[in-house]
Amino acid sequence: MTLEFTLATARDALRARRISARELTEAHLAAIDALEPELHAFITVTPEQALAQADAADAALGRGEGGPLTGLPVAIKDLFCTKGVRTTAASRILEPFVPPYESTVTANMLRDGAVFLGKTNLDEFAMGSSTTTSAFGATINPWQRRGANTQLVPGGSSGGSAAAVAAGMALASTGTDTGGSIRQPASFCGIVGMKPTYGRCSRFGVVAFASSLDQPGPFARTVEDTAILLGSMAGHDPKDSTSVNRPVPDYAAACRRGVRGLRIGIPREYHSDGMPAEIEALWTQGIAWLREAGAEIVDVSLPHTKYGLATYYIVAPAEASSNLARYDGVRFGLRVPANDLTDLYEETRAAGFGAEVRRRILIGTYVLSAGYYDAYYLKAQKVRALILRDFTDAFERVDALLTPTAPSAAFALGEKNDDPVQMYLNDVFTVPASIAGVPGISVPAGVDGDGLPLGLQVIGRHFDEETVFAVGSVLEQAAEFSAKPAIRMEAGR
Amino acid sequence: MSAPESTYVIEGSTGPWELVIGLEVHAQVVSKAKLFSGASAEYGAEPNSQVSFVDAAFPGMLPVINRECVAQAVRTGLGLKAEINLVSRFDRKNYFYADLPAGYQISQFAHPIVGKGVIEIELESGAIRPIGVTRLHLEQDAGKSMHDQHPSQSFIDLNRAGVALMEIVSEPDMRTPEEAGAYLRKLRTIMRYLGTCDGNMEEGSMRADVNVSVRKAGEPFRTRCEIKNVNSVRFVMQAIEAEARRQVEIWEAGGEVRQETRLYDPSRGETRSMRSKEDAHDYRYFPDPDLLPLVIEQEWVEELATHLPELPDAKKARFMSQYGLPAYDAGVLVMEQATADFYEAVARGRDGKIAANWMLGDFFAGLNRMGRGIEDSPVSAEGLGGLLDLLADATINGRIAKEVMEAMMETGETAAAIVEARGLRQVTDTGAIDGAVDQVLAANPDKLAEYKAGKEKLFGFFVGQVMKAMAGKGNPALVNEALKRKL
Amino acid sequence: MSSASAALDPAAVRRIARLARIRLADEDVAQLQSELGAILGWIEQLNEVDVSGVDPLASVGSATLTMREDVVTDGDQTEAVLANAPAHSGPFYTVPKVVE
Numbered sequence A: 001m002t003l004e005f006t007l008a009t010a011r012d013a014l015r016a017r018r019i020s021a022r023e024l025t026e027a028h029l030a031a032i033d034a035l036e037p038e039l040h041a042f043i044t045v046t047p048e049q050a051l052a053q054a055d056a057a058d059a060a061l062g063r064g065e066g067g068p069l070t071g072l073p074v075a076i077k078d079l080f081c082t083k084g085v086r087t088t089a090a091s092r093i094l095e096p097f098v099p100p101y102e103s104t105v106t107a108n109m110l111r112d113g114a115v116f117l118g119k120t121n122l123d124e125f126a127m128g129s130s131t132t133t134s135a136f137g138a139t140i141n142p143w144q145r146r147g148a149n150t151q152l153v154p155g156g157s158s159g160g161s162a163a164a165v166a167a168g169m170a171l172a173s174t175g176t177d178t179g180g181s182i183r184q185p186a187s188f189c190g191i192v193g194m195k196p197t198y199g200r201c202s203r204f205g206v207v208a209f210a211s212s213l214d215q216p217g218p219f220a221r222t223v224e225d226t227a228i229l230l231g232s233m234a235g236h237d238p239k240d241s242t243s244v245n246r247p248v249p250d251y252a253a254a255c256r257r258g259v260r261g262l263r264i265g266i267p268r269e270y271h272s273d274g275m276p277a278e279i280e281a282l283w284t285q286g287i288a289w290l291r292e293a294g295a296e297i298v299d300v301s302l303p304h305t306k307y308g309l310a311t312y313y314i315v316a317p318a319e320a321s322s323n324l325a326r327y328d329g330v331r332f333g334l335r336v337p338a339n340d341l342t343d344l345y346e347e348t349r350a351a352g353f354g355a356e357v358r359r360r361i362l363i364g365t366y367v368l369s370a371g372y373y374d375a376y377y378l379k380a381q382k383v384r385a386l387i388l389r390d391f392t393d394a395f396e397r398v399d400a401l402l403t404p405t406a407p408s409a410a411f412a413l414g415e416k417n418d419d420p421v422q423m424y425l426n427d428v429f430t431v432p433a434s435i436a437g438v439p440g441i442s443v444p445a446g447v448d449g450d451g452l453p454l455g456l457q458v459i460g461r462h463f464d465e466e467t468v469f470a471v472g473s474v475l476e477q478a479a480e481f482s483a484k485p486a487i488r489m490e491a492g493r
Numbered sequence B: 001m002s003a004p005e006s007t008y009v010i011e012g013s014t015g016p017w018e019l020v021i022g023l024e025v026h027a028q029v030v031s032k033a034k035l036f037s038g039a040s041a042e043y044g045a046e047p048n049s050q051v052s053f054v055d056a057a058f059p060g061m062l063p064v065i066n067r068e069c070v071a072q073a074v075r076t077g078l079g080l081k082a083e084i085n086l087v088s089r090f091d092r093k094n095y096f097y098a099d100l101p102a103g104y105q106i107s108q109f110a111h112p113i114v115g116k117g118v119i120e121i122e123l124e125s126g127a128i129r130p131i132g133v134t135r136l137h138l139e140q141d142a143g144k145s146m147h148d149q150h151p152s153q154s155f156i157d158l159n160r161a162g163v164a165l166m167e168i169v170s171e172p173d174m175r176t177p178e179e180a181g182a183y184l185r186k187l188r189t190i191m192r193y194l195g196t197c198d199g200n201m202e203e204g205s206m207r208a209d210v211n212v213s214v215r216k217a218g219e220p221f222r223t224r225c226e227i228k229n230v231n232s233v234r235f236v237m238q239a240i241e242a243e244a245r246r247q248v249e250i251w252e253a254g255g256e257v258r259q260e261t262r263l264y265d266p267s268r269g270e271t272r273s274m275r276s277k278e279d280a281h282d283y284r285y286f287p288d289p290d291l292l293p294l295v296i297e298q299e300w301v302e303e304l305a306t307h308l309p310e311l312p313d314a315k316k317a318r319f320m321s322q323y324g325l326p327a328y329d330a331g332v333l334v335m336e337q338a339t340a341d342f343y344e345a346v347a348r349g350r351d352g353k354i355a356a357n358w359m360l361g362d363f364f365a366g367l368n369r370m371g372r373g374i375e376d377s378p379v380s381a382e383g384l385g386g387l388l389d390l391l392a393d394a395t396i397n398g399r400i401a402k403e404v405m406e407a408m409m410e411t412g413e414t415a416a417a418i419v420e421a422r423g424l425r426q427v428t429d430t431g432a433i434d435g436a437v438d439q440v441l442a443a444n445p446d447k448l449a450e451y452k453a454g455k456e457k458l459f460g461f462f463v464g465q466v467m468k469a470m471a472g473k474g475n476p477a478l479v480n481e482a483l484k485r486k487l
Numbered sequence C: 001m002s003s004a005s006a007a008l009d010p011a012a013v014r015r016i017a018r019l020a021r022i023r024l025a026d027e028d029v030a031q032l033q034s035e036l037g038a039i040l041g042w043i044e045q046l047n048e049v050d051v052s053g054v055d056p057l058a059s060v061g062s063a064t065l066t067m068r069e070d071v072v073t074d075g076d077q078t079e080a081v082l083a084n085a086p087a088h089s090g091p092f093y094t095v096p097k098v099v100e
């Protein structure tokens, strides 16, 4: 049952009382029970809370009340602070942390009636592209290569959220995207993932990785579902100074706009030498679909694209090195006892942070340190300005951009672990939009030769999520993506 | 007046050494809530009771700036005749310390809200010297560590963490401890007038970091040391002297002064190296990505400027011209807004000079004796005015007035009531005065003879005796007149 | 910049780890030296970019900061503030004694 429903159809079924929120929630909890040992998509499951929320939703629906998400079971990336529910950021250093407050995004969803099934796994502090750096073990991609049972990564950092939705453990979920952490796992798991414009969703109560890049966003199995969920998540928050005070449009309605008359840019720099032919072919197919649907295709140039990753790997670690200084064993989280304050800090942080987090903190510390600031951090900020200018220039000529989401399909667990730089290359197509703060969506558009899903990315202007949803929906309809992951609720379980 | 060359030097074995002093003052902004959170900024609450999750740097917490703190910084900048930067920015200053919850302090490093300004200080000699202000920026205070509560632990209270501070940095323009003291007092006066900082150094709402170096006349600057968190004007002056002497000794012994952070120990009268700050400083400043640039409107600055109170320098000049006061008297009266207001209430409609003399003389002396300030004076401005009125219309004489003032201080009663109850009206009845004069002359035949023999200085003696005989109430002019006649 | 990664010797690794307050075991230093060196070497491709006349971009957020009114809306929650603390004494957080 869990994969039969989309967020939209479940909502309609609930409103029509064809199903109760409790039944829906129990079905998803059962799916979690069944699949969690294999997938490990969750860090914390909260069945009692979920059922209580479901009962409250049923009561509200019974009174003819209810918000946009009433009774809909969703999962929350364990980077969003949830009041009274442990929030770990997948790190040892936050393992015992129970926030006494609710993030604005999850508070908005609760206001709208959502049912929270639990907290999903991620790369530690959202640093990674595979959900293998979690202190609580890797999440496994529900998809498998045809005829093989090699465990694949779900992408990251929001891999738990993507895997949960793909496998039918949740109708939708939240993620955060700093350099591709929503779009890349969506592509790897064959679902839709949307990174809104920087400032569209509040970062209040979201454990910070890189503050100038972090942005919460939705995962779901359809474009319309992500639009529905984003409508609930988004909105101005006076508690986040970078949150923007603009009304939230009807994103779901925008999904039905079509692309007739739109100009879609194809950035030539996204053609890379090593790109697999299947991805190149899928991209070409995507272009054809949009043209057939009435869009005008325009060749555009984003000349600084190739510098996006290097820029990102200066800016993000620099901010992270500062953001993660608060994990010092004094006010919350892990503490390794010591006889002197410096030992306390150093031992606690050595024990609390995993290898990737440690690497990024050290890189970030280095690029900000005396004598290196200008050469690295300041330089990266200037290149960042150029990358933003690339997008601004392109968006004078086109309404949206179409690119592949990731340079490969899901790879095997342990495949890229030795070389951090190889792992970083996963985000080559998603990072530029993060750097520029523009919105992007990944829509499942096809499968590779092994039967693994591949996504196409649509990138839009600042605060023009509506066009992104419109283009994404047209791709979705044209692609008629119907492949199913190997590990899922309906597979005879 | 132009700035005279300083004559303050430290005599070393190799000759005189000049001091170079710069001050970084941390002034707590007067506001209800903290700079980036809604927790109270009030002093003296129970430990950790005024802490938001933002102040304690909990995961996911974000700063939102307090408009009033920005306004206070702008007002202070205007009071220092400084440039106001319409675009400024917040940076993170990264370092680890137990009372710095985030592991960074939000401060303004590269782009402060207030640029160059000036403070004019007045010295003992009456000379006025302008001291340059380099900048003023907004930043967060840290929490408080207590190291003496437990044998093996330090205790951390975050009530102060996140309270707004203005850091006001001077140019290295001061050359003597006196100038440093005058600078601090003047800065405090200006901020108290503006209502932007209460200047209470005991409660830590104003603290000074003192940069001191020494050099031979005409040399470029030598290495300086920073003495952290000195909490009184007197200690600042002492610390400068002690630190300068220490540096002179090092240089003269052929050593090298090491740039470092030091603490002043008032009980020993010396500075010592701060162990906790020995780590190499590398604050890794960078723009705080949680905060966008702070952009303020010129119209808002102008609006704030229109509502500024009259500042001490302007008030002093006005007191001098409007009331005919000498510079020194005017300077003392404007030191505190409350004193200046009190003075103006007394002087209004009266002789300003006489009012100033009485305030600076018997009135302040009386307050001092009672250990009171002008705010809790038992005699109001109206009361003091009443006394001056009795003096002016010759109801009492000056000598009796002093007595009445004392009584007013003690009882809080009005001058008129005291004069009536104690029968202190001055005697202008010439018959009574003549009688007293006759009596005194008769009682002092030998002094009278000496006077007549030419010892005219004895006139004063006779005046005194007559006044004494009249219990001090004789009209002095009439007493003089009568004596002159009869002698 | 090209000289920068060359400067990442073991002492530099230890220096930044010290700044970041992360204890390194001796055997970690060599590995981090090569990992960080590789990352920094890769980052140096930014040398190719001509950034003359370009203003650094710190944030892509909307132009200006909005301000909060000066009202006390928070605090008075000592228990919640201390609830997650690994150690506290009465209303205070505690750390190993610091000598100033």
Ligand SMILES: [Mg+2]
Pocket: B024, B209
């Ligand atoms: Mg300082």
Ligand SMILES: [Zn+2]
Pocket: B026, B139, B167
């Ligand atoms: Zn400061």
